[in-house]
Amino acid sequence: MAYIAAxxxxxxxxxxxxxxxxxxxxxxxxxxxGIARRIIFAGPSDSTRLTLAPQQVAYxxxxxxxxxxxxxxxxxxxxVLTSGPxxxxxxxxxxxxxxxxLDVAIYNAAGxxxxxxxxxxxxxxxxxLDQLKESVERTGYATTSSxxxxxxxxxxxxxxxxxxxxxxxxxxxxxxxxVGFLVPLxxxxxxxxxxxxxxxxxxxxxxxxxxxxxxRVDNQHLAPRMSPSYATYGASTAxxxxxxxxxxxxYAMDPAFAAEAQIQRNLGTASGGSSDSSGGYSSSCNSTGGxxxxxxxxxxxSGSSCGGGGGGCGG
Amino acid sequence: MTDYGxxxxxxxxxxxxxAGLPGLRFAEVVAESIHDxxxxxxxxxxxxxxxxxxxxxxxRLSLGGAEPVEPxxxxxxxxxxxxxxxxxxxEHIAFVRAGGVEAGHLLPIPRSREAVDAxxxxxxxxxxxxxxxxxxxxxAAVFDWPDNELDEGDFLTEILDRTGALLLLDVANVxxxxxxxxxxxxxxxxxxxxxxxxxxxxxxxxxxxxxYHDTHTDTVPPAVYDLVADLCARHRPPALMLERDGHYPPxxxxxxxxxxxxxxxxxxxxx
Amino acid sequence: xxxxxxxxxxSTGAGPxxxxxxxSxxxxxxxxxxxxxxxxxxxxxxxxxxELVGTLTSGAPVPEGxxxxxVETARVALLRKRAGEVAKAxxxxxxxxxxxxxxxxARWAATRPTQGSxxxxxxxxxxxxxxxRSDAAEELxxxxxxxxxxxxxxxxxxxxxxxxxxxxxxxxxxxxRLRTLRWPSG
Numbered sequence: 001m002a003y004i005a006a007x008x009x010x011x012x013x014x015x016x017x018x019x020x021x022x023x024x025x026x027x028x029x030x031x032x033x034g035i036a037r038r039i040i041f042a043g044p045s046d047s048t049r050l051t052l053a054p055q056q057v058a059y060x061x062x063x064x065x066x067x068x069x070x071x072x073x074x075x076x077x078x079x080v081l082t083s084g085p086x087x088x089x090x091x092x093x094x095x096x097x098x099x100x101x102l103d104v105a106i107y108n109a110a111g112x113x114x115x116x117x118x119x120x121x122x123x124x125x126x127x128x129l130d131q132l133k134e135s136v137e138r139t140g141y142a143t144t145s146s147x148x149x150x151x152x153x154x155x156x157x158x159x160x161x162x163x164x165x166x167x168x169x170x171x172x173x174x175x176x177x178x179v180g181f182l183v184p185l186x187x188x189x190x191x192x193x194x195x196x197x198x199x200x201x202x203x204x205x206x207x208x209x210x211x212x213x214x215x216r217v218d219n220q221h222l223a224p225r226m227s228p229s230y231a232t233y234g235a236s237t238a239x240x241x242x243x244x245x246x247x248x249x250x251y252a253m254d255p256a257f258a259a260e261a262q263i264q265r266n267l268g269t270a271s272g273g274s275s276d277s278s279g280g281y282s283s284s285c286n287s288t289g290g291x292x293x294x295x296x297x298x299x300x301x302s303g304s305s306c307g308g309g310g311g312g313c314g315g
Numbered sequence: 316m317t318d319y320g321x322x323x324x325x326x327x328x329x330x331x332x333x334a335g336l337p338g339l340r341f342a343e344v345v346a347e348s349i350h351d352x353x354x355x356x357x358x359x360x361x362x363x364x365x366x367x368x369x370x371x372x373x374x375r376l377s378l379g380g381a382e383p384v385e386p387x388x389x390x391x392x393x394x395x396x397x398x399x400x401x402x403x404x405x406e407h408i409a410f411v412r413a414g415g416v417e418a419g420h421l422l423p424i425p426r427s428r429e430a431v432d433a434x435x436x437x438x439x440x441x442x443x444x445x446x447x448x449x450x451x452x453x454x455a456a457v458f459d460w461p462d463n464e465l466d467e468g469d470f471l472t473e474i475l476d477r478t479g480a481l482l483l484l485d486v487a488n489v490x491x492x493x494x495x496x497x498x499x500x501x502x503x504x505x506x507x508x509x510x511x512x513x514x515x516x517x518x519x520x521x522x523x524x525x526x527y528h529d530t531h532t533d534t535v536p537p538a539v540y541d542l543v544a545d546l547c548a549r550h551r552p553p554a555l556m557l558e559r560d561g562h563y564p565p566x567x568x569x570x571x572x573x574x575x576x577x578x579x580x581x582x583x584x585x586x
Numbered sequence: 587x588x589x590x591x592x593x594x595x596x597s598t599g600a601g602p603x604x605x606x607x608x609x610s611x612x613x614x615x616x617x618x619x620x621x622x623x624x625x626x627x628x629x630x631x632x633x634x635x636x637e638l639v640g641t642l643t644s645g646a647p648v649p650e651g652x653x654x655x656x657v658e659t660a661r662v663a664l665l666r667k668r669a670g671e672v673a674k675a676x677x678x679x680x681x682x683x684x685x686x687x688x689x690x691x692a693r694w695a696a697t698r699p700t701q702g703s704x705x706x707x708x709x710x711x712x713x714x715x716x717x718x719r720s721d722a723a724e725e726l727x728x729x730x731x732x733x734x735x736x737x738x739x740x741x742x743x744x745x746x747x748x749x750x751x752x753x754x755x756x757x758x759x760x761x762x763r764l765r766t767l768r769w770p771s772g
């Protein structure tokens with residue numbers, strides 16, 4: 001196609017040609033930023049060999065707050081922790097063996113009647129959390145802040161393409177050129193640039209994310225909808241459940257404690273992807289209104305054939 | 316029926332524990348916890364694939380109700396049996412609702428001819444939909460109806476004879492009833508067709524105000540294991556399972572209870 | 587079928603029960619219905635089962651011939667069991683009552699047959715209303731944001747987005763997912 005009035009094109013490039021270049025440039029820039037992220041955030045090469053401890057899982061899934069919750073869950077399952085008035089903690093037994101530094105710090109803070117929401121500012125819990133953070137960053141499980149900075153730099157590439165488009169838009173409209181097609185393309189480019197920036201803020205490396213997904217599948221029995229019995233599974237497994245499936249797991253395992261300790265129910269749930277989308281509030285049968293479900297109390301205790309606090313049932 | 320040995324009631328709360336039992340060949344799942352339009356609960360399909368027989372155990376059919384069983388509930392039980400490829404299903408000799416009101420509990424029915432007629436009719440309605448046998452479980456009752464015409468042995472035998480159903484015997488119920496009525500628990504074994512037992516429930520209980528409650532949330536008392544041994548000496552059932560429904564103890568305690576059942580029955584340990 | 591919760595205000599439920607064919611307590615009880623004898627023709631098994639369920643769930647008098655002490659034991663055990671189930675479904679509601687939960691629930695539930703633990707807790711929480719502790723109020727708000735419940739039928743998932751006031755923030759439900767926005771505070 002020949003353009004006779006080529007001289008009057010903005011920057012000497014015709015509109016359709018620019019649109020084509022712009023779209024290709026935006027996509028290529030986003031792909032380059034994505035490849036850069038893949039490389040920067042790759043993590044350990046063999047994800048199947050990752051051995052993640054419960055509090056590390058919790059940190060990777062819900063950062064410091066979820067790590068604190070995982071520790072609380074372990075201590076609670078060990079039977080040494082209870083809730084006091086106003087979201088405070090109290091200890092009910094001697095310090096068990098085999099605690100992590102974070103457990104020890106939280107146990108001691110509970111001994112002083114600390115509130116759950118103040119825990120990560122506690123003078124002993126704070127360094128334990130830093131230590132946990134350092135351990136997952138050193139092993140390549142978590143992204144470091146310098147990795148995130150570098151990824152953000154690469155994310156500026158699609159942003160730069162969008163910036164060129166914006167200048168073109170301004171120049172073009174100043175010259176009374178039609179810019180109707182450029183506006184939606186700019187919008188599209190802006191979304192690419194923005195997501196590149198957001199993805200640069202991930203906390204788990206790709207290898208870790210893959211390992212976490214596998215752990216969630218392998219530990220479906222710890223999902224909140226199973227109301228896992230932490231007495232049966234033990235302290236460390238209970239903590240793993242909270243780490244993998246979020247604070248909703250603690251509500252499922254120990255509702256009274258979770259409610260009184262004012263645990264944030266949604267923490268770690270949304271990022272879990274496969275886990276309960278309603279933050280643990282949904283009933284086990286919200287998807288059906290059928291007869292088998294509408295009256296969720298079975299003839300004996302919830303969903304089971306019998307039992308319930310010395311009720312006596314005879315099933 | 317083939318011998319399955321020692322089993323356990325699969326409950327979501329302890330699914331991970333059940334999955335980790337190496338020798339397990341028999342489990343039971345509460346039928347109402349399987350929803351027709353959802354996937355099977357995580358872990359159940361894996362157990363099935365391992366060759367573990369899984370029996371759906373209904374708790375809300377209300378077979379003993381004077382009103383006909385609700386067709387939807389019967390269909391649900393039959394569907395659960397098909398999805399699990401279950402060798403049989405089970406339900407209770409009890410009613411759980413009347414006049415449209417849920418009791419929230421398994422309630423005893425009178426041991427009268429009228430009640431036998433009612434439950435036989437309901438069992439037959441249920442059998443018509445099922446492609447596998449049904450086993451009926453007598454319940455532990457805190458109270459009795461005033462107008463019992465039959466004793467427990469005759470009552471059970473008549474229901475089983477008229478329906479052709481199998482028996483799910485809960486030795487903890489037998490123990491509870493005998494204790495609360497002041498009878499000898501083993502005496503019932505002489506009065507019922509032991510060869511019709513499909514499987515046995517073993518569960519714990521607790522005493523409140525002089526009445527033994529079959530709670531399924533406490534440890535199994537030694538006397539119940541003795542009763543298991545007594546029963547197996549007469550006629551060993553194909554499967555005996557631990558039934559725990561709450562206040563789940565540490566895994567080691569559950570394993571100890573499973574081992575105790577194995578020891579009392581002479582079946583190999585599954586732990 | 588189910589009478590509105592407000593209808594059950596008397597402690598001994600002589601009031602109407604679902605299934606109106608249930609005979610009124612007292613009438614015809616002595617007609618020929620003696621312990622050890624078959625029930626009178628006038629009183630079918632269905633009626634007598636409904637009467638017993640009424641005793642256990644609505645506080646109606648113990649039917650003639652039953653051991654009142656044992657039936658009472660069963661009734662109390664049933665309420666204890668229901669309290670445990672509702673506590674599991676409504677942890678904050680139960681926790682806000684502390685040690686009094688079982689007693690408080692039993693008082694409320696003594697004249698209300700169960701509609702399942704989800705609805706029982708829902709009805710109770712709505713009744714307490716403004717008196718709910720903040721976390722229990724948020725628990726109710728979250729459920730209200732996720733599901734439609736008319737007090738008569740099983741709750742259904744909400745199709746449209748919903749916003750509810752939470753404990754120091756707002757709860758936003760979009761497409762069945764619940765988000766909590768907290769006001770910044772110290």
